[in-house]
Amino acid sequence: MKTLKHSVLIVALISLTFGLFEIDPSMSKTSARAVGLSNAFSALADDYTALYLNPAGLIQLSSMQFGMMQNTMLDSIFSLNSGFVYPMENMTLAIGGNYSGVSGIPVTGIDPSTGRIISTGSSDYSNLVLTMGLASKFKTPITKGENLSLGITGKLMMENVGGGLSANGSGFNADFGALYQVDPVLSLSLVYRNFLPSTIQWNTNSKSNMEYGMNVGLKYSLIGEKEENLLYIKGQSMDLLVDVDVVNQYNKVLPKYALEYKPYTFLALRAGMAFSEVAKDAISTETIQKYSLGFGIYYQGLHFDYAYVIDPNNIDGNNSHYVSMLIDIFNPKEDKREDISYINLDRPSDKMVTYQNIQKVVGTVAPDVVSVQVNEKFIPLNGDYFKTDVAFENTGKQVIRIRAYGNDRKLLGYQDVRILYLESFKDVSEKYWAKKYIEELATTKLIKGYPDKTFGPNNMVKRSEFAVLLVRTKQLELSNSNQADPDVFVDVASHWAAPYIMAVYDAGLMSGDRTRHFYPNRSAIRSEVVSSLVKMDGLSLPLRTPISKFADVPNSHWVNPYIDVAIANGLVTGYPDGTFQPDRQVSRAEVAKFVYNSKLGQIFIKDLFDWSTYKYSK
Known part of the structure; x- marks a missing residue:
């Protein structure tokens, strides 16, 4: 039934008749791929050519692209x-240009004395169209999912005639495009070209109208790796x-028909037929058929396309061969939401906490997938199986991104695996009482170990x-200064920690004695540490002197309220x-526990285990 529905749509589309329009200069010869498909491209529109043929298709691109085609017509007309x-998070931006020009056009006149036609000089002509396109996906009550794409291309057109004849004109217009994916194998398109009521204004005080019109298109996947395809063939x-x-x-x-067949991921074969209206004589036209053949070769983001046009009305000197190049550059934007349906990951597991800096990534992929990328490295597939190692350079939050690509490196989906790689030390054993505090706090980078991979948990903490x-x-x-103010502390001067000491002094967290000594190399004691942590957390002291809970801390002791x-x-x-x-020296393990339990310390710890904050970055 679905196949019958598709057939009816195809026949109905071919027989449709719409309003009137004329293709502008930016429509002709956009790329060898489009030429090889006889420009039956509006429902495909999956490369930079969409900027000219259907801007809505730009949103399909998941990577930056640059493409160009140069051609020479009638041995003298140069075109480029x-x-x-550039894909972004929720939209795609594109810019482009279309130039054509010819020089040395003979200008003739009639000699009044002889009545003969004579040369009076030469003239030049050029046409430049600068374009900018924007596309995005939309969700409507009718389309439900985000399978409707809309786009617009603005066009600044400039024409110039120089030499013996001199004139120039310019104007602005725009194309509107829509692309609707009916189901996994059927897409429909609508393009309304030059829909603005504008003209090209010439410096000779004349105007020329910009023709407008409409194009509708259809793409139907005959062969592929989906259940809905007429024929299922893996990799084709x-x-x-x-x-x-x-x-x-x-x-x-004037309909156009084309087929694009990809027997391999690196090769595309194309054939097309287009009906075109040409001049028959001075007052009438006729409809002819043009045929096109072409192929494309893809290698690591480089696309080479060739097309040959069979035109029964071709003029000697007109080029029937077309070549274009396209560079596909991977982009930070992921145009897909996270989609795990294409990837079945065996290991590692999401939200894993580990001490291992090397993780084995192992899994299988769906039949649609032809290549897999783990982080920024492409991994060879063994059937549907892939395996690789990922090494972490630093401890802390880690995200491994596995991307699945289809034909033409089209991103099908990706899966993120969030891993917390904890810091560890040789002298902090599995059963050490402060292991949790030391390792988690060290992973936040608040505390650090020694260069020999030890922490020295029983070493005393210096002030x-x-x-x-x-x-x-x-x-x-x-x-900015590496030295302490001698008017504040006389024993800090050029000490390596001078900027830190001055910062905590200015913040009121630590102080020296009456003799202006800070004693940076003296071990910190429990009373000093407790008072500083209370101040750091911004905790308020009781209004009345509290009753001490400890036998060795009198009610009158200065640290009693802080304790x-x-x-x-x-x-x-x-x-x-x-x-x-209160006068006991504090070890590195003890101070790790104190800071871990502080209000500010817990902000760092909770962030460490907040999986929603884990983001992939290159």
């Missing part, structure tokens, strides 16, 4: 067509293309080291014997 496409595809142009000055339907930790956790700004607040907020604890030991 080019385009550049064939598209039937039908376009219908109605040109206003002839008021005739200078603790100052650095406070700066990182509080995210304080450092001064009371720190205990209440889970920053620190006392010892089992009921003491706090």
Whole structure:
């Protein structure tokens, strides 16, 4: 039934008759691929040529493209067509240009004395069309999914006649395009060309109208790897293309038909037929058939296309051979949402926490997939199976992106695997009491180990080291100077931690003694650490002196209020014997736990395990 529906649509499209229009200069000879398909391209529109033939198709591109074609007609008319496409997150932008020109056109006149035709000089002619296109996908109540694409191409047209005859003109117009994917194998298109009521204004005070019109198209996938295809062949595809142009000055339907067959991912074969209206004599025209043949070769993003046109009305000197080049450059934009239906990943698992810097990526792909890219590396397929290793350079948040591509490197979908690669140290054993605090905090880069891959958990924390930790956790700004103000501290001067010490002093988190000494190399003690952490978290001290919870901390002790607040907020604890030991030196493991439990420290830890914040980047 579906096949019958498609057949009826094809026949109906071929027999349609629309309003009137005339193709402008930017429509002719856009690329060898389009020429090889007799320009039956509006429902295909999957490369930079869409800028000229159906701007809605630009949204199909998942990579940057640059393409161009040069041609010479009648041995003297030079033409150059080019385009550049840049896909973005929700839209695609394209720019291009179409130039044609000829010089040395003979200008003749009649000699009044003899009545003979004589040469009076020569003239030049050039035509330049600058284009800019924009396309995006839309979701409507009728189309449901985002299978409707709309696009527009603005065109600035400039013509110039020089030499013996001199004139120039310019004007602006635009094309509107729509592309609707009915189902996985059928697409319909509509293009309304030069829909603005504008003209080309000449400096001779004359105007020339820009013809407008309509084109409808159809693409039907005869061969492919989908259930809906008429014929299923893995790794191959064939598209039937039908376009219908109605040109206003002839008021005739001029259809175009084409086939594009891809027996391999690197090769495309093309054939097309187009009905064209040409001059029969001075007052009448006739409809002729033009045929085209072509092929395309693709290699690592480089496209080479060739076309040959069989024109029964061809003029000697007119070129029937066309060649164009296209460069396909992979782009940061992923024009697909994450789609795991094309990829069956065996390992690694999503949201994995690991200590291993090398991860094996193993899985299989759907029949539609012809190539797989893991991060930025293409992986060879063994049937539908792929395997590779991914190495992480740094600890922390990691995302592995597996992309699945179909024919012509069309992105079918991708899958992201989020992995937390934890820091580890040789001297922090599996059963060490502070292992969790040390490793997770080190992964946030708030604390660091030593160059020999050890952490020194039982080493005492120096006051200078603790100052650095406070700066990182509080995210304080450092001064540009590497030296401390001698009027503040006399023993810091050119110490390596001077900027950090001055930052915590200015923030009111640490201080020195009355003699203006900071003692950067002295070990930090518990009372100093607790008071600094309370200040860092912005916790308020009680209005009244609290009753001390520890036998060795009198109510009148300066640190008692800080300890009371720190205990209440889970920053620190006392010892089992009921003491706090405020003057005891603090080890690196202990300070890791304290910062881990702080309000600001928890922001870093929660972010580390917030999988929604994991984003892929090259």
